[in-house]
Amino acid sequence: xxxxxxxxxxxxxxxxxxxxxxxxxxxxxxxxxxxxxxxxxxxxxxxxxxxxxxxxxxxxxxxxxxxxxxxxxxxxxxxxxxxxxxxxxxxxxxxxxxxxxxxxxxxxxxxxxxxxxxxxxxxxxxxxxxxxxxxxxxxxxxxxxxxxxxxxxxxxxxxxxxxxxxxxxxxxxxxxxxxxxxxxxxxxxxxxxxxxxxxxxxxxxxxxxxxxxxxxxxxxxxxxxxxxxxxxxxxxxxxxxxxxxxxxxxxxxxxxxxxxxxxxxxxxxxxxxxxxxxxxxxxxxxxxxxxxxxxxxxxxxxxxxxxxxxxxxxxxxxxxxxxxxxxxxxxxxxxxxxxxxxxxxxxxxxxxxxxxxxxxxxxxxxxxxxxxxxxxxxxxxxxxxxxxxxxxxxxxxxxxxxxxxxxxxxxxxxxxxxxxxxxxxxxxxxxxxxxxxxx
Amino acid sequence: xxxxxxxxxxxxxxxxxxxxxxxxxxxxxxxxxxxxxxxxxxxxxxxxxxxxxxxxxxxxxxxxxxxxxxxxxxxxxxxxxxxxxxxxxxxxxxxxxxxxxxxxxxxxxxxxxxxxxxxxxxxxxxxxxxxxxxxxxxxxxxxxxx
Numbered sequence: 316x317x318x319x320x321x322x323x324x325x326x327x328x329x330x331x332x333x334x335x336x337x338x339x340x341x342x343x344x345x346x347x348x349x350x351x352x353x354x355x356x357x358x359x360x361x362x363x364x365x366x367x368x369x370x371x372x373x374x375x376x377x378x379x380x381x382x383x384x385x386x387x388x389x390x391x392x393x394x395x396x397x398x399x400x401x402x403x404x405x406x407x408x409x410x411x412x413x414x415x416x417x418x419x420x421x422x423x424x425x426x427x428x429x430x431x432x433x434x435x436x437x438x439x440x441x442x443x444x445x446x447x448x449x450x451x452x453x454x455x456x457x458x459x460x461x462x463x464x465x466x467x468x469x470x471x472x473x474x475x476x477x478x479x480x481x482x483x484x485x486x487x488x489x490x491x492x493x494x495x496x497x498x499x500x501x502x503x504x505x506x507x508x509x510x511x512x513x514x515x516x517x518x519x520x521x522x523x524x525x526x527x528x529x530x531x532x533x534x535x536x537x538x539x540x541x542x543x544x545x546x547x548x549x550x551x552x553x554x555x556x557x558x559x560x561x562x563x564x565x566x567x568x569x570x571x572x573x574x575x576x577x578x579x580x581x582x583x584x585x586x587x588x589x590x591x592x593x594x595x596x597x598x599x600x601x602x603x604x605x606x607x608x609x610x611x612x613x614x615x616x617x618x619x620x621x622x623x624x625x626x627x628x629x630x631x632x633x634x635x636x637x638x639x640x641x642x643x644x645x646x647x648x649x650x651x652x653x654x655x656x657x658x659x660x661x662x663x664x665x666x667x668x669x670x671x672x673x674x675x676x677x678x679x680x681x682x683x684x685x686x687x688x689x690x691x692x693x694x695x696x697x698x699x700x701x702x703x704x705x706x707x708x709x710x711x712x713x714x715x716x717x718x719x720x721x722x723x724x725x726x727x728x729x730x731x732x733x734x735x736x737x738x739x740x741x742x743x744x745x746x747x748x749x750x751x752x753x754x
Numbered sequence: 755x756x757x758x759x760x761x762x763x764x765x766x767x768x769x770x771x772x773x774x775x776x777x778x779x780x781x782x783x784x785x786x787x788x789x790x791x792x793x794x795x796x797x798x799x800x801x802x803x804x805x806x807x808x809x810x811x812x813x814x815x816x817x818x819x820x821x822x823x824x825x826x827x828x829x830x831x832x833x834x835x836x837x838x839x840x841x842x843x844x845x846x847x848x849x850x851x852x853x854x855x856x857x858x859x860x861x862x863x864x865x866x867x868x869x870x871x872x873x874x875x876x877x878x879x880x881x882x883x884x885x886x887x888x889x890x891x892x893x894x895x896x897x898x899x900x
Contacts, residue, residue: 694844695807695808696844697844697846699806699807699828700840700843700844700846700898701846701854701857701858702805702827702828702829702832703804703805703828703829703831703832703837703838704832704837704854704858704861705829705832705833705837705858705861705862705865706829706857706858706861707829707861708827708829710857710861711829714849714854714857715846715849717848718846718847718848718849718897719847719848720848721848722847722848725848
């Protein structure tokens, strides 16, 4: 396989190895991943999975590791902070844990990976790189080789409802392009109920690259809501590889909200590994200007009696482009699979582009799998209905745009997060001028 | 004076003439039912009166309460008091009935130079009306026409 041409400076930074804390197994995994990266590099546009998202732009920028910048004050977190919702909050600035900005007290022991290595080294060793191995693609290899730190949660079984944990990753302002590599390892023991939020933000007017990996294991009978909020500046490149392993009778719901970034790629892989495991994958993308947002999902039905549900929505204005590619794999043992996938996009300008691609691979014979995809302007019938009740055309458009987005948010289980995101999305629609678009 | 006065109204959709000269006068207090076979133009007439943009008025005039109706946007017609009850009302997921009603009520109040209601006052009013009609409160949080 040929790789994209990478400037000499970036090869160094992209395959650089992070700290091994004197652990031979970590040293070895990092070295292997660095080797994989040197061999395959960033995914070329000729690769089927990457043909609609060209990472060549990333290779052309001369990235460096962020030095120690000016520390952020709690006030600078502003609306990024979720403490008012009672969240335990772990904040990383430029990839480094900030104890000043974090408030970790609560029912869940939230550790950095570095701390996790000291306290629960065997568990980190067991799970790190298991769900999202370095070989998956160039970005996951680069992350495993080079990540500096991250969040580590090991929640023992039978804790019941433990509340909300927020992992906030901020890239601060820099006068040169920087790369940050978040890594989150979340092991949720059986019969727990937890809401996990990941936020990604950036303050830099220079290009930033956030190359994140999140691995999660959901134990038997656990109920987990995983919300990701990608709200970086339009100078940001954001690549995320997330993988979730779901055990028997567990129920996981994921929501990915994208409103920021110049080029964004989210890979979400869910492995329904045991009978009666359930997964719901939702997504909401708001994009305008020259933004490009790509969501790839992979639902792997390995065993019988697993329901899965997917709803990804996009609101695109300006010259924005978005991709949804949803793969559903039903393996021979996955009888009685019940899977529904929906992708809906509203194009608010003539220059916005959507690429939607369902991909079903079914090897069992007693299954129900449906998929649907729609892309188009605002619904004339709905617009007319609102206008015929007195609502002005512009207000009707804004109302429908918001409603289209809110439909996804209403599915959020956690009440506080639902209300927070309703407000956030309304504000972002306004910021991106998506509430003023004509049908 | 007649409340609605339709004179020689002609309308087409996609270049195809549907209404070919309708005359109808409705006086205040009168109830009219328009009957006819399928395809005779009943729905087209109501859509044209409500202002649906897929229909083109090719001739004639409509006076509503003395105003030139065909000059008004659909929302202005609604605010003036003319609107269409849909045979198959469209669902609007994500817009609650209470939010929709408040938007409609306030648009009409604004049109008539009245102060807009805040959420509290509106909710109080709508709950009174619902009690009067013995409607289930859950309707308020349901999406429009769902």
